[in-house]
Amino acid sequence: MKAHVYVTLKTSVLDPQGQTIQNALRKIGYGQVDGVRQGKYFVLSLADGLAADQAREQVEKIARDVLTNPVIEEFSYRIEE
Amino acid sequence: MKAHVYVTLKTSVLDPQGQTIQNALRKIGYGQVDGVRQGKYFVLSLADGLAADQAREQVEKIARDVLTNPVIEEFSYRIEE
Numbered sequence: 640m641k642a643h644v645y646v647t648l649k650t651s652v653l654d655p656q657g658q659t660i661q662n663a664l665r666k667i668g669y670g671q672v673d674g675v676r677q678g679k680y681f682v683l684s685l686a687d688g689l690a691a692d693q694a695r696e697q698v699e700k701i702a703r704d705v706l707t708n709p710v711i712e713e714f715s716y717r718i719e720e
Numbered sequence: 721m722k723a724h725v726y727v728t729l730k731t732s733v734l735d736p737q738g739q740t741i742q743n744a745l746r747k748i749g750y751g752q753v754d755g756v757r758q759g760k761y762f763v764l765s766l767a768d769g770l771a772a773d774q775a776r777e778q779v780e781k782i783a784r785d786v787l788t789n790p791v792i793e794e795f796s797y798r799i800e801e
Contacts (some may be wrong), residue, residue: 645761660762660786669782674765680726681741684755701750703742 640685641696641719644706647678652711681706695717721766722800723779725787728759733792762787775799 648654657675664672683701685694695718702714729735738756743751764782766775776799783795 647763657762663781664786669778669787671767671770671778672764672782673767676763678763679759680728680759681738681757682728683753683759686752686754689752695732697750697752701745701753705745705748717778 640687640689640691640694642683642685642694642716643719644681644683644698644702644714644716645678646681646702646712646714647676648711649713652664678712679706691718691720721768721770721772721775723764723766723775723797724757724780725762725764725783725795725797726801727762727783727793727795728757729792730794755767759793760787772799772801 656674657677660677661672661675664675668692683698685697689697698716698718702716707714721783735757738758740757741758742753745756763768764779766778770778779797779799784790
């Protein structure tokens with residue numbers, strides 16, 4: 640079983656790295672891109688014996704406590720059977 | 721319209737950062753996590769006038785040419801209407 644965790648900056652937090660990417664894209668001709676936000680992406684491989692709801696609980700805890708800085712970031716996740 | 725681009729290291733490439741996270745997780749009691757791979761996640765906001773197939777083409781080009789290092793990374797993406 641795999642869990643995909645997506646960590647992004649809260650929308651209220653400035654993202655200079657994403658802004659830089661957007662500027663670069665505009666300069667090389669991709670003017671249709673109105674904004675870029677960069678985040679982090681984690682793929683967790685989970686032990687096979689884990690039940691789905693147990694996995695969800697674990698992943699949510701890991702994402703909240705370890706992978707995300709709650710002051711400036713938020714997360715979402717997806718469990719893949 | 722939004723495009724979500726996920727960039728990960730190829731499976732043949734070592735990921736010491738992911739390995740470090742896995743070790744840390746094991747030490748604090750998450751032994752059910754068999755592996756962690758870290759990647760990057762981009763959210764592109766696209767101009768509203770863009771047709772869906774045009775958007776797909778643009779995003780694929782941007783992901784391939786700008787966001788991914790094809791020597792060690794691969795990407796996937798998802799367009800959200």
